[in-house]
Amino acid sequence: MAAPSIQSRLGLVPGTPPLVSLRGVGKVFPGVIANADVDLDVFPGEIHALLGENGAGKSTLMNILTGIYQPDEGEIIVGGRAVSFASPVDAIAAGIGMVHQHFKLVRAFTVAENIHLGWSETPRRISRVALETRTAELSARLGLAVDPAARVAELSTGEQQRVEILRVLARKARVLILDEPTAVLTPAEARELFAALRAFVAEGNAVIFISHKLDEVLEIAHRVTILRQGRKVATDWTDACTETSLAQQMVGREIVLSDMRGTERGRIGASVLALEGVSLMSEGVTLLKNVSLELRAGEILGIAGVAGNGQRELTQVMTGLAVPTTGRVWLEGADVTRAGARRIAAQGVGHIPEDRLHAGMAPALSITDNAVLREYAKPPLSLGPLFRPWRATRLAREIAAAAEVMVPSFEMPARNLSGGNQQRLVARREMRIASKVLVAAYPSRGLDVGAINTMMRYFTELRDAGVAVVLVSEELEELLTLADRIAVMFHGEIMGVVPAEGADIEAIGLMMGGRRAA
Incomplete structure (x- = not known):
């Protein structure tokens, strides 16, 4: 008996063509084959996941589909005919739109202004009230709640993502491409997004869903295509896959993320970093309230909480990027409350920030410049006032x-790296200087399963060498796997600190919602 067709499994009329097809697509950059002979079909009513390691060619392939890059070989077929997109404007006119990892909103503009900016259907003369009314109607129709009058700079990351999606859907996109859409969302926001995506494809549209979260891929997608080293490895129905089988196809080997607390380690030592009654105010808003924490040598302290509850401000205070309004910060017994980021880093504190591209890198500078940012003024890169570029290139190659x-060229801008590779580069650079403390905020965002496993192993190696590690994560499983203790944040306060081993997940969840530890 013949296997049911794709159309029949999706509930489509037999013979229904794909909304979009890629045939034999290839793209080569200097020294790197980004894509080679890739085929992909995406049908109406389908959520199609795209998986692969960092650098596997996912973003390049989607940049080709959206007109950012031109393919070196192969063709794009939309509506049964071959098309060529000179720019994203051509792609959106053909019904293909993409929401990138790094949003492209004007932060000083309102939601309504961002959605209407550059849209051909925006009237030449229109009042602010009319703009907001049109936006509210669009929001209600598409099931993506936003405040049309709010300024983008005041929105949470999840709200900003909704605005980006509305911008694309307003322009009548039938194929919506989402690059790591849940990396910046809370579990509740992710559920809301999934509901909106299911409603979108139920109307005969399609979604291409790029993610490294295998459980989410199995939950939301109908089919999954896996890339490895720029080539398609497989396309399967997700109901025939498991997280293990997907991981193995992605990386070509078995991946097991075990409990790393049990690895060989030294004893937990003395206090290295301490916060004492720290509060932080900004423009009348309390960001941190009376936070007291102690971090000891040779331990990993996990910071749990729903995004936006003071985690970023906590890491900024720990690394000297923010000065507390009240309270003290101590590093090995010395008061560093007002020492500043440069001095604290020089004393052995590394920092993997939440925003790797804008806070962790200078996007327009070369990969070499970004790789050596922490060490450019030290020997052997510099001797007195003399900077030695060839030494910098050598070090950058070592870090990469x-x-x-x-890296195809160490002179190319850092922004040209994939998001996952940016994260890995920043992480290794910061780990080099973290002789006492490493503060890591969401370090596994945007990383594939193999890279996550490798980075977590690096953290345990630092811990075993006596370095204190602060690990901020939205993934409770990650914290329970790695941390010795878990501090839970809510509205800028510490609700409690509990041992990770044997921790009550329900109790942690209640603390994340605002209940103090008993």
């Missing part, structure tokens, strides 16, 4: 090799 980042 340790981070397992393939």
Whole structure:
């Protein structure tokens, strides 16, 4: 008996063509084959996941589909005919739109202004009230709640993502491409997004869903295509896959993320970093309230909580990027409350920030410049006032090799790296200087399962060497796997600190919602 067709499994009329097809698509950059002979079909009513390691070619393939890059070979077929997109404007006119990892909103504008900016259907003369009314109607129709009058700079990351999606859907996109859409969302926001995506494809549209979260791929997608080293490995129905089988196809080997607390380690030592009654105010808003924490040598302290509850401000205070309004910060017994980021880093504190591209890198500078940012003024890169570029290039190559980042040219801007490779490069750079403390905020965002496993192993190696590690994560499983203790944040306060081993997940969830530990 013949296997049911794709159309029949999706509930489509037999013979229904794909909304979009890629045939034999290839793209080569200097020294790197980004894509080679890739085929992909996406049908109406389908959520199609795209998986692969960092650098596997996912973003390049989607940049080709949306007109950012031109393919070196192969063709794009939309509506049964071959098309060529000179720019994203051509792609959106053909019904294909993409929401990138790094949003492209004007932060000083309102939601309504951002959605109407550059849209051909925006009237030449229109009042603010009319703009907001049109936006509210669009929001209600598409099931993506936003405040049309709110300024983008005041929105949470999840709200900003909704605005980006509305911008694309307002322009009548039938194929919506989402790049790591849940990396910046709370579990509740992710559920809301999934509901909106299911409603979108139920109307005969399609979604291409790029993610490294295998459980979410199995939950939301009908089919999954896996890329490895720029080539398609497989396309399967997700109901025939498991997280293990997907991971193995992605990386070509078995991946097991075990409980790393049990690895060989030294004893937890003395206090290295301490916060004492720290509060932080900004423009009349309390961001941190009376936070007291102690971090000891040779331990991993997990910071749990729904995003936006003071985690970013906590890491900024720990690394000297923010000065507390009240309270003290101590590093090995010395008061560093007002020492500043440069001095604290020089004393052995590394920082992997939440926003890797804008806070962790200078996007327009070269990969070499970004890799050596922490060490450019030290020997052997510099001797007195003399900077030695060839030494910098050598060090950048060493850091990239340790981070397992393939770099076609160390002179190209850092923004040209994939998001996952940016993260790996920043992480290895910061780990080099973290002789006492490493503060890591959401370090696994945007990383594939193999890279996550590798980074977590690096953290345990630092811990075993006596370095204190602060690990901020929205993934409770990650914290329970790695941390010795978990501090839970809510509205800028510490609700409690509990041992990770044997922790009550329900109790942690209640603390994340505002209940103090008993």
